[in-house]
Amino acid sequence: MPGARRVIERCRELATFTEVAGETTRPFLCESARAVQGLVRQWMESAGLEVRLDGMGNLRGVSARADASTTRLLLGSHLDTVPRAGAFDGVLGVVLAIEAVAADGLPIAVEVIGFSEEEGVRFRRPFLGSLAAVGRGAELHGLRDAAGETVAEALRSFGVDAGAETGLAPEAAAYVEVHIEQGPVLESLDRPLGVVEAIAGQSRYTLRFVGQSNHAGTTPMHLRRDALAAAAAWLVAVEGYARSEEGLVATVGRVEARPGASNIIPGEVTATLDVRHRDDAVRERAGQELLTRAQTTAERRGVAVEVRVELAQAAVAMDAELVGMLTSAAAEATGSTPPRMTSGAGHDAMIVAGRVPSAMLFVRSPGGLSHHPDETVRTEDVAAALMTLRGVLRMFGERSTPERTEAAHA
Numbered sequence: 001m002p003g004a005r006r007v008i009e010r011c012r013e014l015a016t017f018t019e020v021a022g023e024t025t026r027p028f029l030c031e032s033a034r035a036v037q038g039l040v041r042q043w044m045e046s047a048g049l050e051v052r053l054d055g056m057g058n059l060r061g062v063s064a065r066a067d068a069s070t071t072r073l074l075l076g077s078h079l080d081t082v083p084r085a086g087a088f089d090g091v092l093g094v095v096l097a098i099e100a101v102a103a104d105g106l107p108i109a110v111e112v113i114g115f116s117e118e119e120g121v122r123f124r125r126p127f128l129g130s131l132a133a134v135g136r137g138a139e140l141h142g143l144r145d146a147a148g149e150t151v152a153e154a155l156r157s158f159g160v161d162a163g164a165e166t167g168l169a170p171e172a173a174a175y176v177e178v179h180i181e182q183g184p185v186l187e188s189l190d191r192p193l194g195v196v197e198a199i200a201g202q203s204r205y206t207l208r209f210v211g212q213s214n215h216a217g218t219t220p221m222h223l224r225r226d227a228l229a230a231a232a233a234w235l236v237a238v239e240g241y242a243r244s245e246e247g248l249v250a251t252v253g254r255v256e257a258r259p260g261a262s263n264i265i266p267g268e269v270t271a272t273l274d275v276r277h278r279d280d281a282v283r284e285r286a287g288q289e290l291l292t293r294a295q296t297t298a299e300r301r302g303v304a305v306e307v308r309v310e311l312a313q314a315a316v317a318m319d320a321e322l323v324g325m326l327t328s329a330a331a332e333a334t335g336s337t338p339p340r341m342t343s344g345a346g347h348d349a350m351i352v353a354g355r356v357p358s359a360m361l362f363v364r365s366p367g368g369l370s371h372h373p374d375e376t377v378r379t380e381d382v383a384a385a386l387m388t389l390r391g392v393l394r395m396f397g398e399r400s401t402p403e404r405t406e407a408a409h410a
């Protein structure tokens with residue numbers, strides 16, 4: 001498994017490029033991102049790709065056979081990281097794609113993309129790289145980071161040519177992204193690979209529970225309007241409801257009680273609610289139901305609830321034909337049909353799917369761990385993913401050959 005070992009070594013090498021010593025923290029357009037791009041560029045060039053930086057700082061490597069007459073398969077993932085990241089989130093998909101196309105006799109034109117920004121750390125808006133590639137870059141240029149710098153200014157000071165072509169080429173026919181699962185499902189099934197059928201939609205809300213703060217010693221229990229007790233009763237109900245619905249996940253990830261002193265009844269609580277499901281109707285119904293339950297639970301305690309909708313993002317289906325190709329290539333690589341999965345996390349494939357048919361292959365995350373320094377992969381799983389990706393390249397080659405022959409005779 002020398003290919004898989006090289007992929008893992010390269011991912012670990014990229015993890016040493018960071019803005020904060022002793023950890024891997026590499027947000028959009030920082031100095032360590034420049035160093036990573038330099039190294040990935042070298043690897044792409046040794047794999048025979050012609051490399052350039054586009055207008056959003058995405059690194060794009062195109063195979064020599066690519067021209068406007070040949071359909072092009074896009075491969076890749078992102079090169080930025082969250083703070084204190086692991087070594088494989090994002091970069092695995094880029095490095096593995098380079099390894100897959102490095103073999104001689106590439107059967108099809110390919111483009112490997114290292115998206116510059118997916119995590120949304122610097123500008124608090126994710127998917128900047130892939131959004132720009134699908135033609136939505138202009139609306140992002142005015143976003144500001146915590147220091148007040150805009151995306152346009154950051155691109156300029158990084159040395160990105162604002163006029164560089166950023167959109168996907170018209171001959172781009174499909175996008176395949178390999179990514180670590182970032183969850184425990186494949187490990188629980190004891191399977192190396194999974195094929196993603198859909199990326200779950202997300203609803204995010206902020207709820208404000210408003211009761212009455214008062215003296216913790218002098219206010220009898222039956223005369224209280226405790227906002228935190230109301231929020232707590234509700235969040236246990238959220239967990240119960242989500243468990244009762246297949247595939248639904250609902251999370252109260254942040255709770256803040258005010259005034260926040262041990263001898264004062266909490267008068268106000270702010271809580272977040274995140275709801276995800278592959279079926280938008282189920283997600284929307286769940287969101288409504290959980291907001292209604294917040295109202296009824298709080299009302300019984302004399303607490304009012306205000307709701308703000310933060311995000312309503314539809315689920316994105318992966319392309320059925322690509323899912324089929326990945327499934328048979330993975331079955332060939334591993335000896336058994338891989339499980340079909342829903343991704344609970346967002347990925348670049350979700351954005352690119354708006355432009356070209358897209359699909360994803362998940363690689364088992366040992367310990368189910370991600371966005372964490374201990375994030376890892378198994379060599380044999382990476383080898384299977386590499387074989388799967390090469391299988392997809394071959395299938396694409398077989399599929400496009402008759403068209404090319406026809407075109408040659410036309």
Ligand SMILES: [Zn+2]
Pocket residue numbers: 078089090118179
């Ligand atoms: Zn990622």
